[in-house]
Amino acid sequence: KAGVTQTPRYLIKTRGQQVTLSCSPISGHRSVSWYQQTPGQGLQFLFEYFSETQRNKGNFPGRFSGRQFSNSRSEMNVSTLELGDSALYLCASSLTGTGNTEAFFGQGTRLTVV
Amino acid sequence: DAKTTQPTSMDCAEGRAANLPCNHSTISGNEYVYWYRQIHSQGPQYIIHGLKNNETNEMASLIITEDRKSSTLILPHATLRDTAVYYCIVRVEDDMRFGAGTRLTVKP
Numbered sequence: 600k601a602g603v604t605q606t607p608r609y610l611i612k613t614r615g616q617q618v619t620l621s622c623s624p625i626s627g628h629r630s631v632s633w634y635q636q637t638p639g640q641g642l643q644f645l646f647e648y649f650s651e652t653q654r655n656k657g658n659f660p661g662r663f664s665g666r667q668f669s670n671s672r673s674e675m676n677v678s679t680l681e682l683g684d685s686a687l688y689l690c691a692s693s694l695t696g697t698g699n700t701e702a703f704f705g706q707g708t709r710l711t712v713v
Numbered sequence: 714d715a716k717t718t719q720p721t722s723m724d725c726a727e728g729r730a731a732n733l734p735c736n737h738s739t740i741s742g743n744e745y746v747y748w749y750r751q752i753h754s755q756g757p758q759y760i761i762h763g764l765k766n767n768e769t770n771e772m773a774s775l776i777i778t779e780d781r782k783s784s785t786l787i788l789p790h791a792t793l794r795d796t797a798v799y800y801c802i803v804r805v806e807d808d809m810r811f812g813a814g815t816r817l818t819v820k821p
Binding site for chain 1: 743744745747749754755756757758759762764800804805806807808809810811812813814
């Protein structure tokens with residue numbers, strides 16, 4: 600069974616640009632959540648989607664957005680990139696997004712903003 | 714904010730059991746205790762989870778106190794490859810709030 604796949608693995612962007620990251624969940628999983636990891640702030644929750652609807656949202660500015668498609672694949676978008684957006688972006692998928700279903704992480708996309 | 718507290722770092726001798734504690738004194742009745750680990754900035758790896766009862770799988774054992782205010786992850790025979798940051802999380806949905814975790818170093 601394939602795991603959670605994130606593309607691309609590495610990305611370099613310039614300040615002011617926008618970026619789209621992709622996450623393909625484990626087959627059959629309907630919940631996808633996104634996290635940002637930086638050395639200073641650690642792992643922080645961005646948002647979670649279930650059946651194409653955003654169900655939970657963390658404390659990030661509106662420049663960070665996401666969506667989920669009918670096949671459960673998800674994308675997140677960051678507009679007007681800032682240097683501080685440089686981070687490892689991780690997505691996790693789970694069957695239902697509830698406490699008793701394990702969430703599995705992808706390997707992440709490392710974004711560098713220059 | 715994370716609802717758990719863990720020691721910043723721990724050492725363990727190779728081949729010995731590693732016991733990683735976690736406090737979650739404000740845990741709600743429907744929140745599960747989850748453990749993940751992260752090696753070299755790879756994606757966090759799921760280890761084990763539980764609600765009330767102790768749990769065991771091929772990787773580890775999870776001991777949850779009767780009042781559910783704390784738990785211990787046990788790696789029965791630690792190897793060098795178990796060196797990682799271990800995160801304890803309480804979770805009811807997929808908005809997991811991670812703390813700083815415990816950096817476990819397994820030494821030969």
